Amino acid sequence: MQSSDLKNLNIAVVGAGYGGAAAAKALSLLGATVTVYEQASRIREVGAGIGLRPSTMDRFRQWGIAGAVRKVSSPSDYFEILTATGDPIMKEPWPEIDAFGETTHLIHRGDFIEALLSVLPDGMVRLGHKLERIEDRGDGAVLTCANGTTVEADLVVGADGIRSVVRRQLFSAGEPVFSGEHAYRAVIDVDDAHGMAVDDNLRMYIGRGTKVYLLPLRHRGQVSFDITALCPDATWAPSVTKDDLLKTVEGFDERIVSITRGLDMETVNCRAVYDIDPVGRWHSDSVVLLGDAAHSMLHHQGQGANSAILDAGALADALREADSIPEALALYQATRKPATDELQRISRQGWSEDEVDEVFPGQKPASQRPTSQRTASEPPAAREAEV
Ligand SMILES: Cc1cc2nc3c(=O)[nH]c(=O)nc-3n(C[C@H](O)[C@H](O)[C@H](O)COP(=O)(O)OP(=O)(O)OC[C@H]3O[C@@H](n4cnc5c(N)ncnc54)[C@H](O)[C@@H]3O)c2cc1C
Missing domain, CATH: 3.30.9.30 (D-Amino Acid Oxidase; Chain A, domain 2)
Structure with missing residues (x-):
């Protein structure tokens, strides 16, 4: 996308974990206006x-x-x-x-989370904003938080972890x-x-x-x-x-x-x-999943947080390379999902058959x-x- 288009983008990121914080950094470097909505009133790890x-x-x-x-x-x-x-x-x-x-x-x-949050401008992360409902309007989406805040954005990034509200309301009803x-x-x-x-x-x-x-x-x-x-x-x-x-x-x-x-x-x-089981589709035309929300995996390969960071980089690259948001989201999924599907699969092989038996x-x-x-x-x- 042209840098003038990217500068006009209003992006809402749900979740200030590693994935959300990294996405906020990568997407704001494109020139977009980024705000992160985090349910916790204090970030702890x-x-x-x-x-x-x-x-x-x-x-x-x-x-x-x-x-x-x-x-x-x-x-x-x-x-x-x-x-x-x-x-x-x-x-x-x-x-x-x-x-x-x-x-x-x-x-x-x-x-790690402190280091990531420390490189974001003051005010970019809004604590105490628990997403309750997301409405996908095709050319944008509306978030409603438990504290009554309503937010409209051109692009919503669901980085809200293994029990993602964004995933469960829009992409997959599967539970952890x-x-x-x-x-x-x-x-x-x-x-x-x-x-x-x-x-x-x-x-x-x-x-x-x-x-x-x-x-x-x-x-x-x-x-x-x-x-x-x-x-x-x-x-x-x-x-x-x-x-x-x-x-x-x-x-x-x-x-x-x-x-x-x-x-x-x-x-x-x-x-x-x-x-979680692999999710078939990570995106619509204006909402996209990232990190554990998209592909929570067991920790035997030590790759969950790393994958969230790579997702953030790939999403920013895709927005730069593609001609539109829908095209960028498809490119992002095509770039990242094969790798995370495989990591989800092999991470489930942490034990031998007879140990499990x-x-x-x-x-x-x-x-x-x-x-x-x-x-x-x-x-x-x-x-x-x-x-
Ligand atoms: C035992 C264990 C060991 C691990 N070891 C490793 C390792 O060695 N290496 C590695 O790379 N990974 C490891 N991981 C995986 C790693 O912890 C996760 O993959 C990583 O934390 C995912 O980051 P995330 O930002 O996608 O999600 P999260 O860290 O879960 O962040 C999600 C954020 O969204 C917020 N949120 C959730 N719901 C809402 C809502 N409704 N509204 C607003 N905000 C919301 C949460 O409060 C949270 O801040 C391990 C995991 C476990 C369980």
């Missing part, structure tokens, strides 16, 4: 770390914000996979380093799907890591039905300690005790058991893990069964946002 991949860092470089992200992250060269007792299985450099001349950066989720696993996440001091964080490598220890990730956050003197375990309890925010965690890491390296024993349970985020004898979790084999009550509706 789970205490945990993630890895920002080279392609993601490359987008930040293009947007002129790589410095803000680098300041609060540590470069990492390798990731390693080990057995539960620490025998090496594989050690590889992070993929994409050669393609982008950049490495993966390890970051605390809270620092329970994966049959829990994630327990905490950030601990490096001194409490029993000598397990000695460099900037991400290490994953694999036991039967349990994976333990140690993701160093050297710039903070901390380590993100994450346990993912098969578990049939689909409660969105399950109650989990220290004894439950200790049972989960039984048989792991004694130091992992000691870290677990030392955890302050008040700081441990416990949640059941959900994703052991925890779910005779009845696999919903995400590992085709939709046709799920009961009417599955998957249970998610009740609480991750933030």
Whole structure:
């Protein structure tokens, strides 16, 4: 689109998570007027770390914000996979380093969202605006928020996460799907890591039905300690005790058991893990989905947040390249959906058949069964946002 047309565009982004904040940055760089509507009155993130991949860092470089992200992250060269007792299985450099001349950066989720929001102009993000209803008028859309605000926009970007109102009202009635696993996440001091964080490598220890990730956050003197375990309890925010965690890491390296024993349970985020089935169409002529709203995936590939950032970049590119908004939205979907469909698929393959059979004898979790084999009550509706 011509830059004069882009400058006249009025864009509403729903959701100020990683996807919404990145979209706001990328789209405002086109010259469009962008406003972000976020339901929360304060942005909070789970205490945990993630890895920002080279392609993601490359987008930040293009947007002129790589410095803000680098300041609060540590470069990492390798990731390693080990057995539960620490025998090496594989050690590889992070993929994409050669393609982008950049490495993966390890970051605390809270620092990451702060860094993204800090590069947006004051007033661009409107907190306390929970979208209740969206009306697609073809050449624009109208948002109605729970606080009574009504907003008209030429283009609406639904970046409102796994339980997206935009997706469910306009594109797919499907509910989040329970994966049959829990994630327990905490950030601990490096001194409490029993000598397990000695460099900037991400290490994953694999036991039967349990994976333990140690993701160093050297710039903070901390380590993100994450346990993912098969578990049939689909409660969105399950109650989990220290004894439950200790049972989960039984048989792991004694130091992992000691870290677990030392955890302050008040700081441990416990949640059941959900994703969504692929959504057939992400856009109309004036509304488009992005990030988890479009393709929430399980975290076994560590790609959900990264994909949201790449979506934002691809959407801005498509608006620049295409002749109209509808054409741009089709181009955006064609560019991104094949990759995220595949990530959704492989992210569901986090466990071996017999591990799953052991925890779910005779009845696999919903995400590992085709939709046709799920009961009417599955998957249970998610009740609480991750933030
Ligand atoms: C256990 C676990 C580990 C993970 N590890 C990784 C990892 O290592 N690497 C990685 O890349 N990804 C990882 N992810 C995935 C990553 O967290 C998500 O993909 C990412 O947060 C998606 O960003 P988003 O902006 O699309 O959605 P969200 O982060 O969910 O943001 C959505 C925003 O929309 C707001 N919102 C929702 N509804 C409304 C409404 N009605 N009106 C207004 N605002 C609304 C929410 O409050 C929120 O701020 C992990 C996820 C889990 C569960």
